[in-house]
Amino acid sequence: MKLRIFHQTVYRYDRPVRNLVQSLRLTPSVCEGQRTHDWQIEVTGGIRGPGFRDGAGDWIEGWTVRGPTEEVVVTISGRVETRDTAGVLRGHRELIHPLAYGRDTAATRADAALKDLAGSVTDSADSLDLAHKLSAAVADAIAYAPGRTEFHTTAAEALAQGEGVCQDHAHALISVARRRDLPARYVSGYLQASAAGEAHEASHAWAEIHVERLGWVGFDPANRCCPDERYVRLGSGLDALDAAPIRGIAAGQGAETLDVAVNVEEVDRFQNQSQSQRQS
Template sequence: MRLSIDHRTVYRFTEPQARLVQMLRVNPQNSHDQTVASWRIDVDHDARMREGRDGFGNAVTMLYVDGPVEAIKIAVQGEVVTSHSDGVLHGVHEPLPPAVFQRSTPKTAIDETLAAFARDATKGAEPHRALHRLNATVKEGFAVERGRGQPGVTAAATMARRSGTARDLAHVFVAGARSLGIPARYVSGYRLGGGAHRPAPHGWAEAWCEDIGWIGFDPCTGLSPEDGYVRVAIGLDSIGAAPVAGSRLGEGEEELDVDVTVLREE
């Protein structure tokens, strides 16, 4: 499938900023299941950009902008050709062993409620089956919220509300899988469907099965990602995979506006 992606991020500041330093994780990588046909990042300011990689193997673009900046628009556009793979990853650059993804983070901290939820959902099934059950159980038991939601929501808080954004549900899955002793991680990327204009990139999860490898799970659908998905970055949680992490030098508040369009090209 050929997907075209248009991901616009606008920051507006109530006071002009003297400097911005941003770290972008918006470049999808080639693998057996996705080929990047074209990709570009445009910024509406004079900016210095540097490509690199983070410790997880994600492609990183550092963005350095001199002020005064009252607003900045980052436009990411491109085309990716995908193939169907039942959610199993093939040919992905993996610099870190799965055991690294067994650790918790503040957003994916495991408490007794979460662990019991994961246990009840999987009832001692072998890992591969357990993961599919966990994914289906999150899908059944949680309402999906549109919108970007609150950035600091923990998996435990989402458990209590039984409702959350794609990102929040993915955190529940990740924490649940880890509570079963299975390495799991957060994925940020793009997904076809759910309306033309979306207020955020998509987020889902991946978990490790010894005999199979890394497998994707999307608790919003209860299924594994297929060829309507474009994988961009991974992390221990959504912070580590965030499309934009920024710091600014200046007073005032900021307002964020994101618009993501994913279309199928014929």
């Protein structure tokens, strides 16, 4: 599948900020199943700093904006060619040992309810089968309901209210997988979600669980599937904060608001629609 991606984040401040420093994890992963073309990152008024590939294999760029400024726009655009690898992450070079992802964070720490959910899944001699069962259990326990949780909502809180979004599903799956001694981590990326080919208007998140003999395998409880050709992987971390595509700090007293727009569209479909419109 050939996907065209446009992702724009606009930061606004009620008072001018003097300087802004950002760390961007916004370049698609280098791995089997996806190949990146014409990828552009732009920051209005920004100065691109050094980039590096971290131990998890993610490409990170530093940007600086010299103020005073009341608005900063981060724009990403490009094309990614994808294919289905049944959720298995292959060809991704990283240095961090999988056991490092057994450590809990505030977002993934298990309370009694999460421990009970992890324990409710029947034992399996096959870790892949166990991972699938855990993903299904999270999907059953937390209904997809946009707007009911926030960025700082924890896995325990989402489970308690029985509702959440993809971030909450990922955090909960990470938590229960770790309870069953399976290393797990958070993944940020994009999803061309509609089976009808309509553009998906938000970034996406899922979890990866380390499975014997296979390595890292992705699971998306929000959509009850493993990542396929509709998914584009950006980066990973212990939780949403650790894997955030944009992290930064501003020097000043202004209150910050942000608007995010994401468009993921199949290129061939877009081109066919454009040709039909020109012919009509």
